[in-house]
Amino acid sequence: MPGAPNRPPGNTPPPPPVPAVAVPPEKKVLRRLAPSRVTLSLDIWRGAPSSDLVSPLERAEAAYTAGDWREATSQLDALAVRLHEPRWPTISEPFRSLRVAIPFPQPPQWNPELQMTPADREAMHDRKTAELQLALARSSIEFARAKSLETADLAAPIERAAAALAGPGVDPAFYESIDPIWEAIRARVPMPKPPGTRGSPPVAAPTPPKEA
Numbered sequence: 001m002p003g004a005p006n007r008p009p010g011n012t013p014p015p016p017p018v019p020a021v022a023v024p025p026e027k028k029v030l031r032r033l034a035p036s037r038v039t040l041s042l043d044i045w046r047g048a049p050s051s052d053l054v055s056p057l058e059r060a061e062a063a064y065t066a067g068d069w070r071e072a073t074s075q076l077d078a079l080a081v082r083l084h085e086p087r088w089p090t091i092s093e094p095f096r097s098l099r100v101a102i103p104f105p106q107p108p109q110w111n112p113e114l115q116m117t118p119a120d121r122e123a124m125h126d127r128k129t130a131e132l133q134l135a136l137a138r139s140s141i142e143f144a145r146a147k148s149l150e151t152a153d154l155a156a157p158i159e160r161a162a163a164a165l166a167g168p169g170v171d172p173a174f175y176e177s178i179d180p181i182w183e184a185i186r187a188r189v190p191m192p193k194p195p196g197t198r199g200s201p202p203v204a205a206p207t208p209p210k211e212a
Contacts (some may be wrong), residue, residue, distance in 0.1 A: 025069035027179060032076045032098070033057075033064055034182035035136040038143050039098055040192035044089040051194035053082055061191065094135035123169060130170045134161055137181050140189075149188045157181050 036057055040049045060075035080100040083091065091099070116124070137158055145151045157177040164174035 025073075026064070026067075027175070029060075029064050029069050029072045029076065030179065030182050030186070031133060033060055033072065034186040034189075035095065035140055036060070036076060036079060036098055037186060037189050037191065038140045039083070039091065039095040041143070041147075041189055042091070042095065044091065045192070048195040049192050050088075053079065053088075054192055054194045056082065058191070094132060094139055097132055097136075126170050127168075130165055130174055133178050134158075134165060134174075137161065137178055137185075140185050141181070144185060144189060147189075154181050154184060 040053055040057060056075045056079040060072045060079065063069075063072035063075060077100070080098060083099040084102065090096075141151050141154050141158060144154075157180055161174050161177035161181070164171040164177065
């Protein structure tokens with residue numbers, strides 16, 4: 001057509017995805033640290049989980065208290081690997097999901113995520129993470145209640161968190177309700193002790209440094 005720009009045919013590129021809100025590193029650590037404390041306190045360990053499991057959790061706790069989020073994450077990763085070893089009793093869901101993920105071998109073309117856009121893939125992962133956090137929080141509250149720990153004040157936050165996941169995606173209000181639950185669980189559930197170190201009274205979890 002006369003006067004039309006000499007432009008090669010092609011599809012209009014999709015707009016870039018909206019960048020996700022960065023999660024503070026201390027929140028990422030807390031959301032793994034608190035349920036890991038509950039995991040090693042489950043009855044399957046008979047009150048004395050192996051030091052091979054407790055040691056990385058203790059180091060993660062120390063790093064978290066010191067504000068060393070990188071080291072805390074590294075130690076939680078080490079614990080996740082340890083938890084996947086076949087020598088341990090069977091860990092029930094959802095705590096079983098804290099083990100390192102080892103995907104089943106499959107041809108790449110069988111992976112449905114490869115057909116998704118990066119934005120859709122990230123949204124799906126965010127949703128799965130939130131659903132796991134909700135399941136972990138519910139089970140942790142049930143565990144604390146069974147151990148006669150205070151949980152009455154956690155009923156409202158867990159219901160608000162569940163309501164925030166009622167729709168698609170992840171409402172920001174979800175983590176506003178979940179994170180205080182993890183802070184309470186970490187403060188109230190005593191640190192698990194390996195064999196030979198029982199008998200000392202439980203010590204409340206120290207509070208990590210606040211960012212300026």
